[in-house]
Amino acid sequence: LAKTTQPISMDSYEGQEVNITCSHNNIATNDYITWYQQFPSQGPRFIIQGYKTKVTNEVASLFIPADRKSSTLSLPRVSLSDTAVYYCLVGDIQTGANNLFFGTGTRLTVIP
């Protein structure tokens, strides 16, 4: 089981870039890395997914080193609305949901 480790919490000021790192030392060859955002009393929402190197979309970038034992979610110029819990998820749904593990996530607080 490719468990993940993330910082429990982070604070950032508005307009700054935020980088959240996730460790996944036991990642398997077929595993993807997916990040989700969750607001209170809502279901998690997909942010970005990658397998290796760098992936960028309209809301975030995901950096994955060659050994894939960690990954970094980068949020450019955060705003107050980015205050949420961010989960790093490693696994492959096709091999069974039991291979996917949601840790406690990282609680990001954006300060005015």
Added chain:
Amino acid sequence: DGGITQSPKYLFRKEGQNVTLSCEQNLNHDAMYWYRQDPGQGLRLIYYSQIVNDFQKGDIAEGYSVSREKKESFPLTVTSAQKNPTAFYLCASSTSSPGGYTFGSGTRLTVV
């Protein structure tokens, strides 16, 4: 609009009673999942189903039951055998894309 609908949003149950949480999706996804989330914690997998008429236990299946008679529906029953059922319950579905969940908005169950 396609999505996942969970109902009700809030549910109160007396001790010793069974209660069923509804989850319906119109995304044409094959796989569906139930997660439980306790305050300040990550998501824990209860049950999942990758195809109609088939489902597997997750990490915390004791005290819960599910059925998957239709592709669109995956109801979860919280039985009286579940000793601590008060929690936030999240339903999700996915395509074959690894890690690609779509979550519902959740049901908050409180035992009174």
